[in-house]
Amino acid sequence: CSILFFFSSDLIRATLFPGDGIGPEIASSSKRYQFMSLPIGFLSESYPSLPIGFLSESYPIFSAADVPIEWEEHFVGTEVDPRTQSFVTWESLESVRRNKVGLKGPMATPIGKGHRSLNLTLRKELNLFANVRPCYSLPGYKTRYDDVNLITIRENTEGEYSGLEHQVVRGVVESLKIITRQASLRVAEYAFYYAKAHGRERVSAIHKANIMQKTDGLFLKCCREVAEKYPEITYEEVVIDNCCMMLVKNPALFDVLVMPNLYGDIISDLCAGLIGGLGLTPSRLDLLIPLAFIHSLNIGEGGIALAEAVHGSAPDIAGKNLANPTALLLSGVSMLRHLELHDKADRIQDAVLKTIAEGKYRTADLGGSSKTSEFTKAIIGHL
Amino acid sequence: PVTPITEDGTPRPVTLIPGDGIGPLVTGAVEQVMAAMRAPVTFEKFDDVNGNMSKMPEEVMDSIKKTKVCLKGGLITPVGGGVSSLNVSLRKELDLFVSLVNCFNLPGLPTRHDKVDIVVIRENTEGEYSGLEHEVVPGVVESLKVITKFCSERIAQYAFEYAHLNNRKTVTAVHKANIMKLADGLFLESCREIAKRYPDIKYNEIIVDNCCMQLVSRPEQFDVMVTPNLYGNLVANTAAGIAGGTGVMPGGNVGTEYAIFEQGASAGNVGKPKMVEKKRANPIALLLSSAMMLRHLQLPKYADNLETAVKRVICEGKYRTKDLGGSNTTQEVVDAVIKALDS
Ligand SMILES: Nc1ncnc2c1ncn2[C@@H]1O[C@H](COP(=O)(O)OP(=O)(O)OP(=O)(O)O)[C@@H](O)[C@H]1O
Ligand SMILES: Nc1ncnc2c1ncn2[C@@H]1O[C@H](COP(=O)(O)OP(=O)(O)OP(=O)(O)O)[C@@H](O)[C@H]1O
Ligand SMILES: [Mg+2]
Ligand SMILES: [Mg+2]
Numbered sequence: 001c002s003i004l005f006f007f008s009s010d011l012i013r014a015t016l017f018p019g020d021g022i023g024p025e026i027a028s029s030s031k032r033y034q035f036m037s038l039p040i041g042f043l044s045e046s047y048p049s050l051p052i053g054f055l056s057e058s059y060p061i062f063s064a065a066d067v068p069i070e071w072e073e074h075f076v077g078t079e080v081d082p083r084t085q086s087f088v089t090w091e092s093l094e095s096v097r098r099n100k101v102g103l104k105g106p107m108a109t110p111i112g113k114g115h116r117s118l119n120l121t122l123r124k125e126l127n128l129f130a131n132v133r134p135c136y137s138l139p140g141y142k143t144r145y146d147d148v149n150l151i152t153i154r155e156n157t158e159g160e161y162s163g164l165e166h167q168v169v170r171g172v173v174e175s176l177k178i179i180t181r182q183a184s185l186r187v188a189e190y191a192f193y194y195a196k197a198h199g200r201e202r203v204s205a206i207h208k209a210n211i212m213q214k215t216d217g218l219f220l221k222c223c224r225e226v227a228e229k230y231p232e233i234t235y236e237e238v239v240i241d242n243c244c245m246m247l248v249k250n251p252a253l254f255d256v257l258v259m260p261n262l263y264g265d266i267i268s269d270l271c272a273g274l275i276g277g278l279g280l281t282p283s284r285l286d287l288l289i290p291l292a293f294i295h296s297l298n299i300g301e302g303g304i305a306l307a308e309a310v311h312g313s314a315p316d317i318a319g320k321n322l323a324n325p326t327a328l329l330l331s332g333v334s335m336l337r338h339l340e341l342h343d344k345a346d347r348i349q350d351a352v353l354k355t356i357a358e359g360k361y362r363t364a365d366l367g368g369s370s371k372t373s374e375f376t377k378a379i380i381g382h383l
Numbered sequence: 384p385v386t387p388i389t390e391d392g393t394p395r396p397v398t399l400i401p402g403d404g405i406g407p408l409v410t411g412a413v414e415q416v417m418a419a420m421r422a423p424v425t426f427e428k429f430d431d432v433n434g435n436m437s438k439m440p441e442e443v444m445d446s447i448k449k450t451k452v453c454l455k456g457g458l459i460t461p462v463g464g465g466v467s468s469l470n471v472s473l474r475k476e477l478d479l480f481v482s483l484v485n486c487f488n489l490p491g492l493p494t495r496h497d498k499v500d501i502v503v504i505r506e507n508t509e510g511e512y513s514g515l516e517h518e519v520v521p522g523v524v525e526s527l528k529v530i531t532k533f534c535s536e537r538i539a540q541y542a543f544e545y546a547h548l549n550n551r552k553t554v555t556a557v558h559k560a561n562i563m564k565l566a567d568g569l570f571l572e573s574c575r576e577i578a579k580r581y582p583d584i585k586y587n588e589i590i591v592d593n594c595c596m597q598l599v600s601r602p603e604q605f606d607v608m609v610t611p612n613l614y615g616n617l618v619a620n621t622a623a624g625i626a627g628g629t630g631v632m633p634g635g636n637v638g639t640e641y642a643i644f645e646q647g648a649s650a651g652n653v654g655k656p657k658m659v660e661k662k663r664a665n666p667i668a669l670l671l672s673s674a675m676m677l678r679h680l681q682l683p684k685y686a687d688n689l690e691t692a693v694k695r696v697i698c699e700g701k702y703r704t705k706d707l708g709g710s711n712t713t714q715e716v717v718d719a720v721i722k723a724l725d726s
Contacts (some may be wrong), residue, residue, distance in 0.1 A: 002564075062489035072562060120700070146497040165565040171532030175566035177511070208613070210460040215526040241620040245648065248495075248599055248624035262559070265592045266617060273596035344689035 021313025022323035050114025086121035128298035140357025184222035191258035206259035229345020295331035307331035351382035404653025405664035406456020412666035434459030457653035484634035486622035491698030504567035505615025535573035542609035623648035630665030
């Protein structure tokens, strides 16, 4: 089509997995919109038949979204694909491998035997070795911690989650934690690369090498080696238990954190909790803020980047126009940053944060009463 | 499961290990307060023990085996030096299978959270701290996490018994059984079995990453927590952090025969040299641990006296060390506590 033609010189192709449950609402539901028109869900739902040109005039998000992205939309299959042993199809994987960049909504793994979980399939097949989670306080949203601005980077392929376990004798089981030089080096390299690319000053390696001297010792050794190549970035090592304590006392002490799998899992969630609400209301709502806000970027071999919202598919509110699209929007922002489209990323991020800070339009999980579409409209207004 | 020491009117001998860094400062605080209360406790003190020793001297072990109760300052854990942690080897050798940390808000001490009152009961002898590690080929190392039914059941038993005796309502097991299906699965299975014997106590389960998220956003929902080794370490430090920090959290390591009382969180963290030099370590944690010890020694009157004095000083807010936002020395806090004692 004509619009495609305009931008075809620097058109970026990206894979989009709208996902399940609230996924399609917060992601795009139509291939026709070829711009970074996040969250396109609202637009395509309410104005499914409007031509793109009209929308781009009416809604400045399209101009902000001057980001010329062509989405290749992929859905999770209804049957197990024998080539992937999962509901994720081979074509979907190929699409990410080819485009090297993608955005994914929540995916619920159907229950049943004989197939791999969707997230595990993506992680294994695309070799997504690092999980990056930016975590910062929401401006204007008062919480106990308003000084959080850190990035957790988690090794995501080995460590405690190797899946190697066995029963030695009845009542005695062993679980293997595996640390390799290769995996430790590449996550460390990514952490320092990320720190440098994002103007961050410090990388902290989180470990328990005083107890696990060989495994965590190797992890640290790899971090030190990489650190030497980045003299401009301060490198430090923090024992995991001390890290937990420091994080809850003064999260401003940290900048970029890099760590093995289990520690990353725990610390990234702990950090999400830090930016959660005050817990003053008797509802669960406060706890959901991190869910709806936290986004993550998975880095795979060969420079693949798959951004995702980490919350679940929330089947209870699916289709009700209640979902908070923030996490997916910010994941899109992460994706843009990965593509080094920083000014576009800034515009969308600012609009989202402003809308939340302003407080007039917030979805229920943020304590407001706006619908997904109203919240989205407000964001568009701020672009 | 802890064998109580019977009331017989004579002073109780207690092994005392001042340890490294701020250790001697804070154990010194306890000695002074005990003396001021005229608590019937005599210390067998071993000044020379430090964390860089490859093993605990025989005479120290003999003393603990005789007194059955030890009070200890921190022992430094050398990082990656091929020497294993003395803190860990003590626990193993004496089979101190429980590490207990009580994290609670002290009245008068403002923190980011309130209504925190959590007891973390952590399995202390196996799990990720098995010490079984090896290099498979260069660049690939493995570490074994060992979970046994025996150890899981006895820690669960301790947690429920603790809850029962201390009038606590809920026990929450912390795990990652969705990923470590066998290892953490066995831990959970054991907890569930024990839970059945305590119908009056509510039993919950929570996945460790979610647990940490909830701890920092809504800690008041937790009561007693029972955990495998590593998770307990993290959960206890997180809980300690939200309620005021290492400097105020008491704890101990207990087994069927022996008990060691020490600062609840971060036993291996002995403070920076500067803090030692300026003598500004916070003695509150170890003083509260000593109160726990006095209770363990069946000297509840002394325990109450000590605990009340400490709480008075904190509540009054005039004497506080730097970690609590004050500027006093250890000695000034100790003097204030001594003055606040009921004589
Ligand atoms: N048997 C296995 N072997 C290796 N990895 C596994 C296995 N089972 C699950 N995983 C992966 O381990 C990781 C940790 O699982 P976890 O339950 O922490 O996921 P999560 O909490 O949803 O992740 P996140 O904390 O990023 O949201 C996941 O990425 C999951 O895909
Ligand atoms: N983006 C969101 N906007 C609003 N509410 C949300 C959002 N994400 C999650 N929630 C709420 O939080 C609850 C728990 O979220 P979670 O992400 O764990 O979903 P879930 O029901 O577990 O889905 P899944 O089975 O896919 O993990 C949801 O049921 C929903 O009420
Ligand atoms: Mg997790
Ligand atoms: Mg979920």
